[in-house]
Amino acid sequence: MRIVLHMMESVALPGGGGVKAAIKGYRIAIKTGTAKKVGPDGKYVNKYIAYTAGVAPASNPRFALVVVINDPQAGKYYGGAVSAPVFGSIMGSVLRTMNVEPDAIPTGDKSEMVTNKNEGSSDRS
Incomplete structure (x- = not known):
């Protein structure tokens, strides 16, 4: 379980697809995703579902949350960008x-990277 939690923590770190979910001062463990919808004829359509699921604080999880955005707008649809x-x-x-x-790790160590959620981020997941 700790290995999976550690992998999920990396998603919210710089270079991860969910860096925009970072919460200053806290370690979080998340998974982001994007699904393409299927139309009535069974074929994919250009509509999406974006999600982010996770727990916090990652060191001793107390809360779980799932955010699902159905048909995201404004040209963005990846979980890392929307949810x-x-x-x-x-x-x-x-x-x-x-x-x-x-x-989170004390300031001056990795925390600057952990808490800086909007710079150098990847929106895709």
Whole structure:
């Protein structure tokens, strides 16, 4: 289980497809995804479902959340671009509201990379 959790943590780190879900001060473990929809005739259509599922804090998971965006708009449809930021916003609010202690690596170490969710990110997943 720890190996899978560690792999899911890397998704929200720089270079990962879900870096836009990063929550300052917290380690999160997520999986993003994108599915193409099928029309009534059984053929793929140009409509999508974007999702991000995960747990936090990654060091000792207390909360799980799944965000599903049906038919994303504005030309973006990848989970990392559409549902990951929503996941980060909701989960961040939950962690702060529930007074969960931050578990990220202290500043000056890797935390700058962990918490900088909008620079050098990949939207695709």
